Amino acid sequence: MRRRGMALLAAALLLTGCGSSATEADDEPSEKPTVAPSVSIDPADLKPGNQPATPEALAAIALQHVRVVPEAFDGGDLYFEQDEVGTVLRWGADHSLEVKAGPVDDDLLSTWCHDGMSGCAEVKGATGTATVAWDLATDDGTPGQLMVSHKAGREERRAAYVGEKITEDPRELDLEVSVDALVALVTDPRLGTRTTVKMTKAQVDGFPSEGANGVGEVALTAGAIAAGLLETKAYADIDSFEKADVSTYGKGAFGVVGTRPDGSTVTAVHAPNLPAGQRKCPKSLTCSKGDTDGYDGWTEGSAETVRCHEAEGKSHAFCAVVRQQAPAPFPGDDLDPVLTGLEAALETLWPTVSADTARRGESLL
Template sequence: MQRRGMALLAAALLLTGCGSDDVSEAAEADEKATPTQAASIDPADLRPGNQPATPEAIAAITLQRVPVQPEAFEGGDVYFEQDEVGTVLLWGDDHSLEVKAGAVDDDLLSTWCHDGMSGCVEMKAATGTSTVAWDLATDDGTPGQLMVSHASGGVERRAAYVGEKITGDPRKLDLEVSVDDLVALVTDPRLGTKTTMKMTKAQVSGFPSDGANGAGEVALTAGAIAAGLLETKAYADIDSFEKADASAYGKGAFGVVGTTPGGGTVTAVHAPNLPAAQRKCPKTLTCSKGDTDGYDGWTDGSAETVRCHEAEGDLPAFCAVIRQQAPAPFPGDDLDPVLSGLEVALETLWPTVAAETARRGESLV
């Protein structure tokens, strides 16, 4: 079945000629919380993730970048291939915004540009260069469309907007969904076939259960923590795991200790009631980050990261603790890769986890 974006694009190609090559420098769902639309985003959150993206995660990222109020969402195999993930936001009088991520192939927007779009330019943003293309409105009532694409790391991110009349270069038009909005969206490092754990937990008001975050998830277990650590690049070489003694981390805490080939250890603890004193940097460490939601701390051969999250919607409050201890000082005193590994490992400690990850962990601890 032909997808909406490609069907509209194919029709437009029959009506328009090739344009400019300019380069610019320039009810359950009702209980869900709606992400703040076009809200400021914590720069610390703008990083690639390692969790499989869901349609609802794509919608949540979109709503942080594009100031619209969708009335419905669509998706599924009518719009996307098996190696793609995305959703379609619908609102108003036939307004739609299709957002997707998938493998780079011959369907790249830059290829379509040379086959008959009305206009086509490249736009640079802080996080990469995007292809912006558009088709003009026609006399028969076709409104035209605006499409933006960004390819990186073997993944293409694309947004296609239909609804308003495109009467010229969309960068010069006062559109409800602007070119700048879409460029910021497709170059957002969280948008992709994989995203951050935070976005896989985000909930969007009115999003259908099919493709929603949380589908197929179960409560976190010690084994699931172990399986999650093995899925990260930094800790994929852990040899063995055992349950951690989490008695000092507050009521309900649990976790694992993994042993690395060099004799070091990695401790990961999920702590729903971490004592206040343990949320602040201990005097034995040098620390960065604030002392209210956690910290990054280190000394010779030892580093740890603590993050605490407030309750939000159905998500309970919890803290995540990751500690790496080496038998000797870290090589070259270079802490950046160590702290980066700890930051990624924090995502293995959310209260729920994919059922498949929990199953893989059953034999690890």
């Protein structure tokens, strides 16, 4: 959600006495390094805390374990549930590290990774044992992903890394973010929905006060949808936008149509009251069922995805519709990149968005 196109934030960071990319609130400012510093954590600091954790605290903990220099941060309720705390660190062209903590549920990595991932293993670290799971890179350019999870009492602490090609067991690869570093991160006793006072006071240089902390998010607008599409890799080449005709999408619907250099179009609509008939696959398409109420459908030169979400907590029910129309059949009948693009576009249609994304969208329509 709002994943790309963000202005680069200050990248070089310091944590006094720890050598990571954060600084405590009371520290004196220091000269910023041009590369990620080495990691050194005082073992005496590795103890649970009793203060409510913040996304910035989790970012500070992560940067004590991984030698990366973030260029941007994401988060808020578009990524995480209300009973979770987390943040997403971004750097380079497509590198990201998502870190979160929340209640154990049916999505616990150790219970399903053998069914859905390329490989899984239990890895023991100095502060605990974690489940490590990975997806391998594919021929269409998908780099694969590395996920690491640790159950601590009634909580799960998880990290997900994407960006480098995972060509085999990641424990055998020389990765920028290593398996050992991620195991140490998720088993760090400070990483949870509660943490230490010291980490709640840590300040990560460039960490935004809006959006990534789950505050400052505003209602979605048509312009924000356009800005979100430009932030996805699949649709970053859109030349122009106009408001979509939403007369058949139900009360309260709004969206945009983006035109690409090859003449293809992408329609993205937020529909809080999508009629029941439009939640089912039309006869003109070949479809597969989505993971929620909705479908993925396609024919020559046309594909669309519909997802409908029930009300949860303070969030209202809504549907998201994304359609791609091409002037010719999709190249080689290869639908994987098309459906991947539609899936990414769905993330731009959640009911709230960061204030930054909304502001960027004001000039697009």
